[in-house]
Amino acid sequence: MKFFICQIPARTFYLLVSLHPISITPVLYSEIKYLVGxxxxxxxxxxxxxxxxxxxxxxxxxxxxxxxxDAITPETWNSLFWIILLFVAVNGISxxxxxxxxxxxxxxxxxxxxxxIVLAKILYNLFxxxxxxxxxxxxxxxxxxxxxVNMPLFMLTLLxxxxxxxxxxxxxxxxxxxxxxxxxxxAILSFPIVLPLLATLMKVSKSAMNSMDWSGLLGFLVILVxxxxxxxxxxxxxxPYLWRD
Amino acid sequence: MLKRDWxxxxxxxxxLYAVIFGFxxxxxxxxxxxxxxxxxxxxxxxFGMMAMLGTGFVYSxxxxxxxxEHEDIIAVEAVNVGLMFGFLGIxxxxxxxxxxxxxxxxxxxxxxxxxVGMFIYLAYMILRGSIDDxxxxxxxxxxxxxxxxxxxxxxxMVLPRLAGDSIHPGKEDAPVLPMHLEPSMRIVFYPxxxxxxxxxxxxxxxxxxxxxxxxxxxG
Numbered sequence: 001m002k003f004f005i006c007q008i009p010a011r012t013f014y015l016l017v018s019l020h021p022i023s024i025t026p027v028l029y030s031e032i033k034y035l036v037g038x039x040x041x042x043x044x045x046x047x048x049x050x051x052x053x054x055x056x057x058x059x060x061x062x063x064x065x066x067x068x069x070d071a072i073t074p075e076t077w078n079s080l081f082w083i084i085l086l087f088v089a090v091n092g093i094s095x096x097x098x099x100x101x102x103x104x105x106x107x108x109x110x111x112x113x114x115x116x117i118v119l120a121k122i123l124y125n126l127f128x129x130x131x132x133x134x135x136x137x138x139x140x141x142x143x144x145x146x147x148x149v150n151m152p153l154f155m156l157t158l159l160x161x162x163x164x165x166x167x168x169x170x171x172x173x174x175x176x177x178x179x180x181x182x183x184x185x186x187a188i189l190s191f192p193i194v195l196p197l198l199a200t201l202m203k204v205s206k207s208a209m210n211s212m213d214w215s216g217l218l219g220f221l222v223i224l225v226x227x228x229x230x231x232x233x234x235x236x237x238x239x240p241y242l243w244r245d
Numbered sequence: 246m247l248k249r250d251w252x253x254x255x256x257x258x259x260x261l262y263a264v265i266f267g268f269x270x271x272x273x274x275x276x277x278x279x280x281x282x283x284x285x286x287x288x289x290x291x292f293g294m295m296a297m298l299g300t301g302f303v304y305s306x307x308x309x310x311x312x313x314e315h316e317d318i319i320a321v322e323a324v325n326v327g328l329m330f331g332f333l334g335i336x337x338x339x340x341x342x343x344x345x346x347x348x349x350x351x352x353x354x355x356x357x358x359x360x361v362g363m364f365i366y367l368a369y370m371i372l373r374g375s376i377d378d379x380x381x382x383x384x385x386x387x388x389x390x391x392x393x394x395x396x397x398x399x400x401x402m403v404l405p406r407l408a409g410d411s412i413h414p415g416k417e418d419a420p421v422l423p424m425h426l427e428p429s430m431r432i433v434f435y436p437x438x439x440x441x442x443x444x445x446x447x448x449x450x451x452x453x454x455x456x457x458x459x460x461x462x463x464g
Contacts, residue, residue, distance in 0.1 A: 171392060178385045179375040189372060192364040193393055196400035203407050223403055227396075234395060238388045241309055 028119075031112045035120030042099075043128075049099070053092045057136055060084050065143040074209035077147040081140055082202050085161070086194065088132055093125050093169040094186045097177035109243060118174065118239035122232065125166035133158045150208040153217070157205045160224045164197040167231045174242050197227050252443045259440030263289075266433050273427055277414070283341045284414075285433055289441035290334030291359075296442045297327035297449065298366070302394040305387040315457075317383040320390060321373065322452040324366055326445055331363050354404040355413040361400055365393045 043050055064080050097105075108117060137158065148154045172190040179185055204220045207213070247254070267285040301323035308316040338356070339349040350356065372389055376382040426434055 168396075175372070175385055175389050175392075178381060179372060180377075185372065185375060188364075188368045189389070192361050192368065193396050195361055196396055196403055199400075199407055200403060219406070223406075227399060230395065230399075234392055238309075238391060241384055241388050 028113065028116050031116035032120045032123065035108075035112060035116060036124050039120065039124040046099070049095065053088065053132065054135070056091055057084070057088050057132060058139060060087065061136065061139040061143060068144075072144050072147075074147045075206065077140070077144060078202060078206050078209055081136065082161075082198060082205070085133055085136055086165070086191075086198060088136065089129055089165040089169055090186060090190055092128055092132060093166065094173050094176070096121050096125065096170055096173045098173075105243075114240040114243040115236055117243070118170065118235050119232075121174075122167050122170045122235065125170050126163050129162035129166045130159065133162050147209050149210065150212050150214075153214065154205055154208040156221075157201055157208060160221070160228065161197075161201045161205075164201070164224065164228050164231070165194070167228060167235060168194050168197060171231065171235045171239070174239060178242060197224070200224055200227070253447050256440050256443035256447055259436045260444060263433060263437035263440055267437065270433050271427075271429050277345055280341055280344055283337065284430070285437045287334060287337040287341060288434075289437055290330045290337060292438045293441045293445040294327045294330035294334060294362075297323045297330060297445050298362070298394060298397075300449070301327060301390060305390040305394075308383060308387045309391075312380075312384075314379075314383065317387065318456050318460075319449070319453055320387065322456060323449055324369060324390065325452065326449050328363065328366050328370075329448075330441075330445060331359060331366070335359055335363070353413050354407070358401040358404050362397055365397050369393060 061084060064084065068076060068080065137154075169190055172193060173186060176186045176189055200220055200223050204217060204224070207217060263285050267282055272279070272281050301320045304316045304320035304323060307313075308320060335356075338359075342351060343349045369386065369389055373382055373386045376385060
């Protein structure tokens with residue numbers, strides 16, 4: 001019986017790995033490079049999409065600023081910041097697999113591997129989210145004042161948060177794009193799934209509001225890095241199944 | 246017949262044993278008094294839910310290897326049974342909490358973990374409902390199920406550390422912890438948990454057979 005129970009994690013791992021052979025080749029790197037370049041070109045060509053997200057961010061922060069005028073404490077600052085960032089991320093990333101036509105996707109499939117496509121999307125969304133989160137921080141500084149004590153820790157949290165939000169939401173966007181009624185589906189699929197990440201991020205950034213103390217945070221940073229790594233690995237393994245019809 | 250259905254008899258026997266002896270067995274006198282007996286029934290819902298959602302996860306993985314429709318049916322029905330256990334767990338917990346804490350819902354990591362699990366798997370059902378093509382539905386559902394199960398397990402493990410302290414029993418300083426149970430309670434607790442899990446397997450078996458008959462009738 002004990003032997004059987006010990007077998008379960010090993011069997012699960014075997015099943016997971018046997019889904020797709022893991023191979024990282026120079027070809028993958030060059031494919032990713034071109035695909036990220038394509039995403040950036042596409043974004044610059046359709047500037048209204050990017051401008052729309054920027055305006056969404058700015059107006060959400062402004063509405064919050066007016067609504068919470070007298071009630072900004074470090075705790076509310078922190079909660080508002082991450083909730084606004086979550087909504088901006090869901091809005092910004094949900095278009096990842098929807099703005100191009102299915103025929104165009106079929107074309108990409110013939111010239112690049114699905115792994116390269118998903119990793120390129122995650123990488124591009126990481127740039128997007130990093131930019132948006134620093135911008136959101138700037139607006140918060142401007143309108144609601146600085147509540148951050150431990151700036152290096154907060155910057156690290158922003159970077160890890162951008163990576164985490166981009167990888168989880170890219171994968172959810174890929175799933176939601178396969179179904180009809182995309183937008184509301186994107187929200188109900190992503191909010192509960194993103195919670196482990198968001199809760200850890202809020203915990204770490206809250207301690208950046210309180211003190212310069214780094215002790216006791218290593219565990220949480222390890223959790224963040226682990227979630228990010230595992231989500232990217234899962235996206236790498238599972239995306240090929242979403243891609244094919 | 247006994248060879249194939251042994252677990253059904255065992256489940257019935259174990260649950261009957263748990264229901265009778267759960268009310269007879271001696272329990273230590275703690276601040277939660279006789280409500281501690283809820284352990285044999287409420288915690289069983291959690292065990293059943295974990296077993297069923299784990300089954301759904303494994304069958305989703307297996308579906309992606311062979312694309313066998315049969316395995317997709319087992320995966321989705323396992324999640325259905327897991328959801329049923331989850332709701333029963335929340336419901337039995339609410340009755341207990343209303344007596345113990347004076348409110349059916351309190352802010353606690355264990356309760357939030359269960360609630361988030363419900364949201365994740367209800368979203369899974371909505372995702373499946375919004376795709377018409379059978380093969381696409383099975384494939385997308387399997388991918389979401391694997392992804393979601395993993396993140397939910399992380400959430401359940403990480404959440405107590407984030408929240409710091411839980412008032413829900415099952416921690417070192419709380420009065421009830423399955424690992425530190427009184428020997429007299431253990432002889433009821435472990436068989437009861439096995440009984441609930443086997444009951445889940447039984448319900449799953451029936452539901453999968455119904456679904457297959459429905460598929461056959463539709464042609």
